[in-house]
Amino acid sequence: MSRQTAVACVVFGVLLSPARPAFAQTPCKLSETVSECTLRVRSELRGAAVEAGTTAADVAKKTETGLTDLANGLSSSMKDFLPLLQLAGVIGPSSFDEKTGVVSVSLNKPSGSGDVQLRALIGTRPAAFNPLRSVITTEQADALDKAIAATKNQTDVKFEVAYNIVGDRVGRDYRRFQPMLNRLFAASTSESADRVIVESRPLRSALNDLLAESPTIDFNTTKLSGVASGQRREAISDAVIALQTQLYELTRAWDQAAVHSGASLFGQLINNQPQLHFTAGYSRRDEWLGPDGTWHVKVTWEMPRSGKNLNAFVDYAMTLGCDPVVAPDACAERFRDFVTRYRRSIESGTRVAVSLAVDGRPNDYQPTLPDGTTPFGLRKGTDLTFAADLGGVIGVNDSGKADGRWDVSAQYQRRGPVKFPVDDEEDPVNRFLLSATLTKKVGDVSIPFGIVFANHSEYLTKAAGADYPISVHVGLKFNMFPLK
């Protein structure tokens, strides 16, 4: 039996196999190279699967909650500590806020024990300090605005540094756990992956043999019109179609093994790790723009309410006799059990965060207006803020999409006397705020409904807080320019 006949037998054997999908592929065209034909057939197979009504899970292969959706829905306080795996690289993005005119330049510096993020916020549209502006007359405000506009090179810069502690039990540096994930993943899907190799080998060899018999045919550059023998062209075309059809089926089977492995939830487990986050800031501002030399320090601790994170998996596996840190291969089954059992808790993304912040003004602040008066003053001092946040997603469907999210936040602030000149009768301010927000998604539109309570009405916005210490707000949020 000649080699070409043997190849034909292998090809026809596969083409007639009952496992073959019912997608009839267009033969390779004369204008195509073998490479172009291969890529087209691969593409057609996927397209045919879509037309055949294959489930979205098979086509788009979406299996779990997208963390992007989750992160976008987090309350602003929680966005402060998005997982490190979001970082694009060492140099972070520079951005320009059209509304405020603030340019943000950031630098991410991964280090051994943690990650440092540096950021400079540079104001390019100097504006009068709001509390100052609110106590002066309209004429004074106009004169101040003109004076600010006429002054060149005003300083309005805030430097920020953030540090995440990263260790085996704390922090969300994905890179740290990559080897464990790779091994868990391979242990769960390697057998299925081997099938892709072994079962496709006869057809790959058949195609390679056909091409080897015609050394003038280059896989990437020779058009099939350049193959003299029509019989050979047909054999190559059949071999390409048979191979790609078989590979499509085999890789789909592997996809299922991958989904079954639960590896897709690994990222969420890392995202659920507790995180200890430090931020510090220092501001330099010209006189009319605000107090100069102010500083800010904040410590935040955050963790999932359910406690279902990577630490919990490691503890679970250790209890059952395998150590995922030392020998992850042996724990693949335990991992699958864990993510199957606690899937909802892992996906829910309900987080608890507590933070303590201190803001300092090292100097008295008493700006002189262009007319020579000093109508506003702020004493040096420190403010203390304690906050607790709880938030989560609601209505997560089987494809991992959430209908909305909820957030509850409590904040207590103690501020020392600020009046200037000193008023001995002024008491410290104890400000307490409680807020709850429910955000419902309707298609691409988010509708937040929030309620805020304060211990004194003046701590809310002027319009809402005049009589009652409660404000209610309803919003509408949508992306006018979605990414394609």
Next chain:
Amino acid sequence: MACTSPDFKRWTKIPRNSTYQLAVVGPAAAFAKFDNAATSSIDTWMDVAPGPHMEPLGSKGVHSVFVFLEVVAGGAPVEVRATVTTPQGKVHQAVFCHTVAGGPPTQDVVQHDLEVL
């Protein structure tokens, strides 16, 4: 560099003793299987993510590499990058760079054929 390669590539006429380099960059679980045409053995490479894995191509034949990966989370897209470098240190044919979209977890299998002379 644009990262727009499809999920299949065949390098042809690779000089013997060239080096194949593979890396999966981004938040993905990944491993690769190398089907050695000379020995018919299958090697599993666990170090492709983040990589790079370096493989000397010392034997003649059409070897195949299958990269199995799953984007686990995060919104950041994952890139599969591969090059073949000749013994003289030159990049042979085009650099391969394939992007797997981030966001929802996604499985992908990338195939490379290495036709070594």
